[in-house]
Every structure is written in C-alpha cells, then in structure tokens.
Amino acid sequence: MMNYEALLTETAWADDRFVVMTAENRALVRNMPATLGNRFIDTGITEQTMIGAAAGLALRGRTPVIHALAAFLTMRAYEFVRTDLGIANLPGKLSGFIPGFLSDANGPTHQAIEDVAIMRGIPNMTVFAPADEDDLLKMMPAIWASPNPAYTRINTRKTNYVHAPFELGKAEVVSNGKDVTILTYGLMFEQAMIAAEILEAEGLLVGVVNMRSLKPVDENAILNAAASDLVVTLEDHFVTGGLYSIVAETLLKHRTTANVLPIALNEKWFRPALLPDVLQYEGFTGKQIAERILGYQTAGDQPLILANEFAE
Template sequence: MSINVRDQFGKQLAKLAKEDSRVLALDGDLGNSTRLDSIEKETVDSFLQMGIAEQNMVGVAAGLASVGFQPWVCSFATFLTKRALDQIVVSVAQTNFDVKLVGSYSGLLTSNTGKTHHSLDDIAIMTTIPNMTVIAPSDPSETVSAMKAMHKTAGPMYLRLTRDETIPSFLPDSDFEIGKGKTLAEGTDVLLVTTGSTTFRVTEVIKQMEGVSIAHLHFPTLKPFDKELLIDAARKVPLVVTVEEHYIRGGLGSIVSEILSEELPKKVFRIGVPDRFLGCGTDEELLESNGLSVDEIRKSLTALCSKLF
C-alpha cells in the first residue's frame, strides 16, 4: 500500500522546511499522531513545540507571519478550529497573514477517541471566515500537490486531513489548482459530489452500481468553490447527491445546495453525519453507523435511484 495521508503530510512538510527557511512547523503536542514529528526529526530548527495551548499557538503563528515566516500550525481538527477560533479570526484572517492551519484527524476516524475528538463542523466553521481558503485533499498524492500550492500562495489557509490509513493514491492525476474541482466520471442520471476522504469510498461505490449512469465530481477546495464545474455537471442530471464525512448541515452539501438554489434549482440529497454527538468505535463501525461505509453509501444511492428511475 502507498504511504498514507498523514505520513505523506509529515514527509512533505519536512521537505518544504528544508527547501525554504521561512517554513516553520508549530506543534500542539500531537506530533506523533499528526506526523509533524517528521520535521522535528529531519530539520529541528524548523520545529516549534507549543504544547497543548492552541490559542497561544495560533497567536505565535500570526506573530511569525508578521515578520516574514510561513508558519504551518498543526493539531487535531476539532481542537484547532474550536479552541483557537477567536485567534484564527482576529489574528490570522483579519490580518490576512500567511498562516497555514492544518486540521489532522478530521471527521469521524480519530482512533476510537469518541465525540470529544470528532471534527464534524470544521468545514462549516472555516468556510464562513473571510480571507480563509479551505482545502480537503482525498489521497496522499493530492495532499502533496495541495501543500505545494499552499506553500506558493500567500494568505490564510486551512488544510483538512484524514487519519484514514486505507486510502491509496487513487486519483488519475495529482494535479492541484486552488479553487478547482475535478471530474472523475461522466454520467447523465445522478451526479455524486464529494470531498476529502469520502471521494475514495464513493469511487468504490460507483464500481458496484449497475444500470445507472453516474457522474462524479471531487472538490478538494471547498473555499473558493468551483461553481462553474458544479453547475455544468448538474445541468446534465435530474439528481445531485453529496457525500461527506461531516455534519450534513454547513458542509459540502450545504455549499452545493446554496449554489444550485441560486443558479440552477435542482433536487439535492445529502449523505453525511446526522445532527447528533457520537460514541467511540472503530473506523468501520463509525462509518457503518453513520451511513458512510461503501456498503451504506451504495444502499442509500440504490434506494434513491429506485425512486427516481
């Protein structure tokens, strides 16, 4: 199996830090989990251990950016986006500083840690902040390409990463342009719209579907969103289905619904985590119980298609 997303993240950030002395890694005492410890091992001068103090860590990052550094701040997504939200808005976004925020362990798959560690609202939070770019790559190769683009582009950015170690580098190409989506399949019956970790699972679902023509769009950038690609693909189908490892309110499904309601009214069905807190469980158990495993997504899609056709 190819190297997974979080390992690839650590490896690539260490490479960027070696190549560019402006790049600094700020760790919230989770480097072993997020793989930020790769920087500490390979280029210790670029690594700053900030401890379990997310608000201070973001404030320090803003200060570093103000004097020309490019800090990459990494913690679990739920801690970074909620504990340090005020600092993100006031010190990073309002100043438009070149700070890269990395939310690791996003979504459900947080190693049996339970509801305190699940990050199911970070897309909703981060996409509402002015000046903030929000990126959710789907596989290890796209993660590298996204990081290269982030490094070259000034401004506040949030990178949403999964802990899922089962996702290979599966995309037909790893090219990445901030603000652009990707067409993974053409179809005329149903349009599936995905981002981040769910894109791989949905490609597996499509392989199992018969008798239905399915289009599939992957949006690794959630803000700015590629409206034109969505609208063009939605014109060709009677039904749009979004799938995401996030609450169905405020995430990808909400973004798609808002765009289509204004530009091209269309029936949209959202598959995601319902409005509830969740317990502990294995990755497989959590995906299954929330309708996000390959089997459960296939069942939902089959039921939708049977009603439509």
C-alpha cells in the same frame, strides 16, 4: 518514500521562511525537530497561544505550518484563527489532524465534524480536503505557497487511486454522469468510488467529483453536476454548513436548481469505534450509499439526510 512529513521537510529546507508548529501533536511531524532546529516550535497543549505566535511569525515574513487535532485547531482556537489570521489575512497554514470519521475511536470532544462550516466562514480563510495521501501530496505545495490563510483536513490514508494535478479552486472530475453525480471530499471519496461501481453495475451512468477545494469552490463543477438527474452530496460532516450548504448556495447564486440528496451527519455525533465499524454503523459504506441512492432512484423518495438511522 515521500509522505506529508517528507514533503514539508523538503519544502522547509528549500525556503527558510517556513516554520513548523504544533500544540503537542507531533504525529505528522515526529522527525522534524532534529531537522529544523529552532524552526520547529512546540507550544504544548496551547492551541490559542500557538495561533497567536504563528500570526506574529507571519507578520515577520514567516510561513507557519500549524498542526493540532482538527477539533481543537478549529474550535478551541477559533477566535484566534478568525482574528489573528483570518481578518489580518496572514499566511498561517492550518493542518487539522484526524478530521471527520478519521477520529474514529474518539468521542464527541475530539470529533471535527463542523470544521468545514466554521472555517469557511472566516474572512480570507481557504479550506481544503484531500481524498487520500496521493491527493494530499499533490495539494499541499499550492496550499503552502498561497498568500492566504488555509485550513486543510489532513488525510494520509493510502489508496490505489492516482489523482490529477491540483489547482486552487478547482475540483477533480473523476467521471461525468447523466443519472447520478456524487460530489464528495476527503475520506468519503473512497466510499463514493465504491458506490459508483455498484451503481454502474445496476446500469446507471454515474459521475464522481472530488471537491478537494471547498473554499474557493469550483462553481462550474457544481453547476455541471446539477445537469444530472440526481446530485448526491456525501461528507463526514454535519449537513449544516458543509458541502450540501455549499451546493445550495452555489445553485441559488446562479438562479438554478437541482435534485439533491445530502448524505451527511444531522446534528448528531457518530459512535466511536474502529473506522470500518464507524462507517458501517453510521451508514456510510460504499454499499450503503449505493443502496440509499438506488432506493431514491426507484422509489422517488424525497431527499432525506442520512442521519444516523442505524443508531439505537
């Protein structure tokens, strides 16, 4: 059965330029040491050293695929990612494990909820966020084949949705909506689909767009969504620097505007718990999202960030 590890193993067998690296986080690549031999490198809990070594390998013509917890990969090693991979434009492929709400039971130190913001600010860095395992498997070959450094919010959750083929810089338009268009990425795609079903049952015409490529971003998808009466940006990330900021930047760039409701975390970390409880407590279930949108539609509220209203 194909999964992330199987896909990476197959890719590395077919191309000996690939080197798999980890900073003692083998959850995604547990069986690869036996299959890749000296092309599997575990540096221990040394994310900065790992990035420096990856840059050296890339300078020698290798393609390092680099694994660590998303929070440590993007923050502890930030300067090394920026300077060694980004500025040099080397093809280091960063696979961030348990980003956003996927770190569910972990506290603030392990929560990567500003990773999109800081990674997309790095020169030459590209940023991606698969919606689920099917999306992940369709996206990674193109990401690994790109000559640029890349950061991916790894998501191995299984869903029943079958995604369209992936193209760098292109969003996946699931549906178009006149009343509401939900722009989302990663884990929140599941909840966006639930919310859309609830809203459609209320008679609204709802669009859902999987913004799987956050940098480069599909500006046309954003501009098309802006034609809806309401655009919702939905993300398990701080509101600053994430999709809401990307949408704002895009609209300003094209000298247009839209009615935008951001649903994101507002400078506050989420309460650790099992994932269903995290979503419920923080107000990010499909039902709660739909209720928020319906409330906006009927009451004409000003767009407010869903900022942990359910917290004590």
